[in-house]
Amino acid sequence: xxTRRDFLSWSAFAFGAFAPPFRFANAEAHxxxxxxxxxxxxxxxxxxxxxxxxxxEWIPYDSDYYxxxxxxxxxWQQARDEFIDSIKRKGQLATPQERAAVxxxxxxxxxxxxxxxxQAQNKDDFYKRGSSSAFSVGHVAIITETKRDPxxxxxxxxKVNKVHTVQYSKWIEGRxxxxxxxxxxxxxxxxxxxxxxxxxxxxxxxPYDFWNFDLNDPSGFxxxxxxxxxxxxxxxxxxxxxxEPRRSIWFSPKQLMNSTEVVLINxxxxxxxxx
Numbered sequence: 406x407x408t409r410r411d412f413l414s415w416s417a418f419a420f421g422a423f424a425p426p427f428r429f430a431n432a433e434a435h436x437x438x439x440x441x442x443x444x445x446x447x448x449x450x451x452x453x454x455x456x457x458x459x460x461x462e463w464i465p466y467d468s469d470y471y472x473x474x475x476x477x478x479x480x481w482q483q484a485r486d487e488f489i490d491s492i493k494r495k496g497q498l499a500t501p502q503e504r505a506a507v508x509x510x511x512x513x514x515x516x517x518x519x520x521x522x523x524q525a526q527n528k529d530d531f532y533k534r535g536s537s538s539a540f541s542v543g544h545v546a547i548i549t550e551t552k553r554d555p556x557x558x559x560x561x562x563x564k565v566n567k568v569h570t571v572q573y574s575k576w577i578e579g580r581x582x583x584x585x586x587x588x589x590x591x592x593x594x595x596x597x598x599x600x601x602x603x604x605x606x607x608x609x610x611x612p613y614d615f616w617n618f619d620l621n622d623p624s625g626f627x628x629x630x631x632x633x634x635x636x637x638x639x640x641x642x643x644x645x646x647x648x649e650p651r652r653s654i655w656f657s658p659k660q661l662m663n664s665t666e667v668v669l670i671n672x673x674x675x676x677x678x679x680x
Contacts, residue, residue: 444587444671446573449555452598453548454632454667456586456658458676478515485510488616505653506618543658545628546576547635549602558605560613560626568611568626587671588662590636597640605635621650629658642666 444455489511492503499507546559555573577585590598614625620633633644633656644664645656661667662676 440672442673443577443583443585446555448587448670449548449551449573450589450595450598451549451551452590452593452595452602453670454545454588454590454661455548455557456543456545456588456662456676457580457583458543458586459580459583481515481518484616485513500651502618502651502653509654543629545632545658545661547602547605547632548573549606558602558609558631560611560628560631562613562615562627566613568605568608568613568631570606570609584673585671586662586669586673586676588667588669590640591666591668593640600639601635604639605631608635615655618652618654619650620652620656627655629656629661632661636666 489507492499492507495503544559546557548555549558549570550556556570557573557576558568558570560568590601593601608623608626608631611623612625613627615627617625617627617630620630621637623634626634634650636642636644637650643650644661644666659676662669
């Protein structure tokens, strides 16, 4: 049975508030730096975060793995149903968090998922834009090395389907016309941010698992979970202010961007709707 905290957390999630509210500020107002469409790689430091987005288009997590939105919806619904079945098969062995997760996603459609999780829209925006809006799927990656061609580590689904590394030049090459936000952990020195990046790099090769709701379980990752776990283990900070890693809903890229533990270095437009 879902706890009251689970219910409140889900309610805040669904309306873009992301409880507890005192941990977050307006992400688009974090930085006073002049911003460009994509960040200058010369500005990267180990541990920096990068969020790509293509305006008004559905984007998969994998820059090399583009599918039609309808096919993606079917795949998501199939994965959701498989997750629900796997928890139900556990019977009495299912944890309270697993049962709460089933309750949260059982009636969740793919469109609701993309709007509520990936874009982190609030209720008014959801109704204002309506059901015809193009999907904009959130993603976040980590800079691990800052040599001539920086190295990116990220958890990707699709053909990659694991935590992997890629040169930034190749990463950005597959993202023509996309906007890229750059963020940095607030209040930590370069050695501490490097330790976070090394923690993330240590999970290279781990399978992609979007349905693993335990943020401190290293057996499977989605993109923003990799960031949360790596910061939690290396710097002992919960990026959303909640030290309980066993969740009943996802920790999103937009939620990460909204964290007061992150300052934006490159902030080209409003992340949710800007062009």
